[in-house]
Amino acid sequence: MQETGARRPRRVVWLLIAGVALAALNLRTAITSVGPVLGEVTAGLHMSAALAGVLTTLPVLCFAVFGALTPALARRFGEHPMLAAALLAIAVGVGTRPLADDPWLFLALSTIALAGGAIGNVLLPTLVKQHFPDRVGALTTVYTTFLALGSTLAAAGTVPIEQAGGDWRVALGVYALFALVAAVPWLLVLRHGPQRSGSARALGLGQVLRTATGRWSVLFFGTQCTIAYILFGWYAEMLRDSGMSAATAGLALSYLTGLSIPLSMVLPGLMARTRDHRGFVVMFFGSYVIGVAGLWVAPIQGVWLWTTFIGVGMATFTLALTFFAVRTRTAAGTAAMSATSQSIGYLMGGLGPFLFGLLREVTGGWHAPLALFLALVVLNLAAGLRLGRPGHLEDELGPGAAAGAVSPEASRPAR
Structure with missing residues (x-):
């Protein structure tokens, strides 16, 4: 600066x-x-x-x-x-x-x-x-x-x-x-x-959505947001319905969310050192699948193990936030990709708990809602594999748009 x-x-x-x-x-x-x-x-x-x-x-x-x-x-x-x-x-x-x-x-x-x-x-x-x-x-x-x-x-x-x-x-x-x-x-x-x-020229929501990187970022952020809001709203209730006490279920939810702190301390630095981030996406997908599979067959017996795997999978939120910086060249590009992904993504996230609860009410059990959860995880994987490839948003905008988005400050490091 x-x-x-x-x-x-x-x-x-x-x-x-x-x-x-x-x-x-x-x-x-x-x-x-x-x-x-x-x-x-x-x-x-x-x-x-x-x-x-x-x-x-x-x-x-x-x-x-x-x-x-x-x-x-x-x-x-x-x-x-x-x-x-x-x-x-x-x-x-x-x-x-x-x-x-x-x-x-x-x-x-x-x-x-x-x-x-x-x-x-x-x-x-x-x-x-x-x-x-x-x-x-x-x-x-x-x-x-x-x-x-x-x-x-x-x-x-x-x-x-x-x-x-x-x-x-x-x-x-x-x-x-x-x-x-x-x-x-x-x-x-x-x-x-x-x-x-x-910045000489800002990037709009429409410009971001016309790029593959922008669309995949929206889908990746939106699916992880939906997954997170389902867990925030229903995880403790699902454990209580399976026989766990309210206090212990609340503790499990706190543990689930608290796992994001140590992961947030290491993940962005690791991502900044690499150009291809698909390995991270696959790792967190696998962690989600193991955790959900455990909840499907033995929700209480191995609850702390399943909670650990799901909590690790929720590091996709940190992954999504870091993508805004590593998949753009300029501050203007970061702002546009962040605003577009978050504005649409949070609307998607708001639907998740409603649909999850609706499936629970209609079916009377947790398997159908968990199937929806797994489908979202697979969709998150698909978006993440595409977004994780090396590349930058500005490269897909054309020379004029990319050049206009460059900020004099964005190209200079803080001193």
Whole structure:
């Protein structure tokens, strides 16, 4: 990252690294903090079952809508101001929604927080590519690790905070402090500029979808998102229905999601060192198949082994996020591929839990839903094998589009 041809001060580089880590830590807290106290929230707000359904569906809708809008907003206001504003939106939404006594106001304030998370989802991979093009693997490791850490901390910490304070409102509102701290590095970075993207020409959703790489990225991200939301919504319930206690089933789900932390620490760096990533895709596919096969025949007897294999398979989320950087040459390409894949992918993800639950209700068992799950895993494999081949999005756009997407900053490493 440079300014008027001079080297950036080292303190600014460290501000950027801290900013990436702290921002990633906050992108999921508005979501994962609600699930553990959902019963208390709906009871405290006298929320109907229909509105509770809206609350649980709101994250994927916000991620889709605001994720699609992010590139245009970044072109208008600049990536750095938009990310700072996104973190402040998370702080405002998370901090004020516990004060609401009306369920609709709670949903509106949740939308503000989730909009901030959606914008951050798209901007962070872009800023990593823009400021650290020669260290994409290392900085993507920071980003994905802290994203997983924040998700796990909010999921695991909300109930203890609620029990210690005796109020779900305090337990939900405390995460606003984390978002306020995360905004500080980006507000300080604004003093050093640049505040706007240096790209001469942005890439649109249509351009991305006209490329094979863009379409396969959408399918890969969408299928892994669908798989993840099915597991988040139904894994514990499936284990409880098979005879496991509620507490142990919750612990298994926490273990399942927590496995993403160590995997996030190593996977992006490994991907940055190789051009062909199909081996990773096959490895995670095999892990999913073993885990699901175990659940099919002996769900409780080997539950921790099956949970481990499925948790390893869920590293496809880190794989999908890293693809945004390693399958593009420029920050503009990363932004476009990230926004397109996430906006469409999260809409796909929202359908997964509904279809899984519908199959469970229609058939009365778990084999049909697990068959749907396996079909999604196979589709994810097919998309991943194509996306894992060496290549870049810009190479499929033609010389004019690719050249226009090049940002002066994107071609220069941080100093």
